[in-house]
Amino acid sequence: MKRSALLDTHCHVGAYSDPMSVVRDAERTGTSIVAVTEDPDEYRRLKTRLGSRREIEVALGLHPLRAASFTPNDLARFFRFVPQCAWIGEVGLDFSRAGAATKKQQLKVFEVVLTEAQPGRHPLTVHSRGAEKEVIERLRDARVSGVMHWYSGPIGPIDDALAAGLYFSFNAAMVQSNRFASLVRAIPADRVLLETDGPYAKSRGRIAYPHEFNDVVRDLANAWGTAVEEATSIIGENQARFLSQTDTTRRLLR
Ligand SMILES: [Zn+2]
Numbered sequence: 001m002k003r004s005a006l007l008d009t010h011c012h013v014g015a016y017s018d019p020m021s022v023v024r025d026a027e028r029t030g031t032s033i034v035a036v037t038e039d040p041d042e043y044r045r046l047k048t049r050l051g052s053r054r055e056i057e058v059a060l061g062l063h064p065l066r067a068a069s070f071t072p073n074d075l076a077r078f079f080r081f082v083p084q085c086a087w088i089g090e091v092g093l094d095f096s097r098a099g100a101a102t103k104k105q106q107l108k109v110f111e112v113v114l115t116e117a118q119p120g121r122h123p124l125t126v127h128s129r130g131a132e133k134e135v136i137e138r139l140r141d142a143r144v145s146g147v148m149h150w151y152s153g154p155i156g157p158i159d160d161a162l163a164a165g166l167y168f169s170f171n172a173a174m175v176q177s178n179r180f181a182s183l184v185r186a187i188p189a190d191r192v193l194l195e196t197d198g199p200y201a202k203s204r205g206r207i208a209y210p211h212e213f214n215d216v217v218r219d220l221a222n223a224w225g226t227a228v229e230e231a232t233s234i235i236g237e238n239q240a241r242f243l244s245q246t247d248t249t250r251r252l253l254r
Contacts, residue, residue, distance in 0.1 A: 006217075006232070007239045008033045008210040009169045010089065010125045010149045010195035013056070014046050016207075022198070025211040027055050033210050036090040036125060038063035039070070040077035043085070059087035062113055064094040064127055067105040075112055082116045089125030090149070096130035110135075114142040123246050125149045125169065125195070132157045140164035145245045150174060150197055151183065158186045167242050169195035172203030172212075175219035184223040189234050192220065193242065 008026070013035040016022045026033050032055045037043040039062060047058045060081050062070060082088075091113045093099070093106050117124055124146040128135035132153030139146045140160065147167045151158075151174075161168075168187050171194070174180060194216060196208040203215060214228075221231035 005030050005032060006194055006213050006235060007031070008196050008213070009147050009193050010034060010036055010171075011198050011210055012036055012200065013050065013198075014042060016199045019050075022209060022211075023050060023053055023056060025209060027053070029211040031055065031210045031213065033057070034059050034087050034089065034125060036087075037061040038066055038090060040074055040081055043081060044077075057086045059089040059125065060085040061088070061090040062109050063090050064092050064106045064110065065099050065102070067099075067109045068102040070105075070109060075109070078112065079116060082122075085122065087125065088113065088117050088122045090127055091124060092127030092149075093131035093135050094127060094129045095134070099130070107134075110138065114138055114144065117142065117144050119143040119145075120246055123147065123243065128153060133160075136161045136164060136166065139166060145242065147193055147195075147242070149195055150201070152179075155182055155186045162188070162191060165245075167191045167193050167238065169193040170216060170220065171195045171197050171201045172208045172216050173197075173201045175216050175223075176204070180219070180223065184220075189220075189224050190238055190241075192235060193238055194235060 011033050013019050013022055034057050035046055036059045037046055043060045050056045051058055062078055093110055124144055126146050126149055129152055136157050147169050149169050151168050168191055170192055194213055196210050198208040201208045217231050218228055221228045
């Protein structure tokens with residue numbers, strides 16, 4: 001793997017106003033992207049549009065905040081697509097105010113996801129706002145390879161996540177937040193991956209793009225007390241180690 005080949009583990013490529021330019025800029029800079037989706041229909045559409053690009057893996061998702069609207073047909077489609085997808089996401093639980101009313105449906109959908117995502121098969125990128133403990137417990141019990149995306153919960157449960165082998169993806173908004181220092185203290189450098197969560201996450205007031213990881217890596221390097229090159233190679237090794245736990249997605253690690 002090229003040292004500069006960073007992986008954006010959580011990007012809503014299809015939600016940018018010009019998805020193809022996002023893909024081209026990422027390809028130009030050697031950044032690979034996990035293009036998350038919110039439902040199996042979006043997965044199918046994005047897969048048709050981007051599935052042949054070398055730097056893109058389209059992830060199969062069932063977004064927790066959409067749980068109440070999923071029909072048995074959506075879940076059946078999820079089952080059908082699982083064997084052909086390399087990543088699963090965006091999935092998870094959201095017990096914040098936005099998701100409090102649909103807890104029950106979310107738990108059911110997430111259980112479906114974890115039953116299908118067998119250990120060693122797919123990496124997952126997982127949403128956990130307001131439900132961090134619940135998500136970590138379920139991922140641990142399912143023994144899947146998971147990335148806690150944009151972790152915003154209390155520091156306490158992080159130890160359990162680390163013990164369960166989970167990774168954490170950092171984005172531009174996280175490294176600028178006042179929680180960054182405590183997250184870096186709690187999460188060892190060898191469990192850190194990158195994400196944009198674009199176009200929803202902002203970096204210094206602007207939408208984050210996968211080809212602009214420089215700021216995030218520099219802030220991580222500062223926090224770790226290392227040079228930027230060293231931080232880049234730590235993240236590169238983490239990507240390789242994380243993906244080597246699963247039997248898909250090796251192609252992103254050329
Ligand atoms: Zn997201």
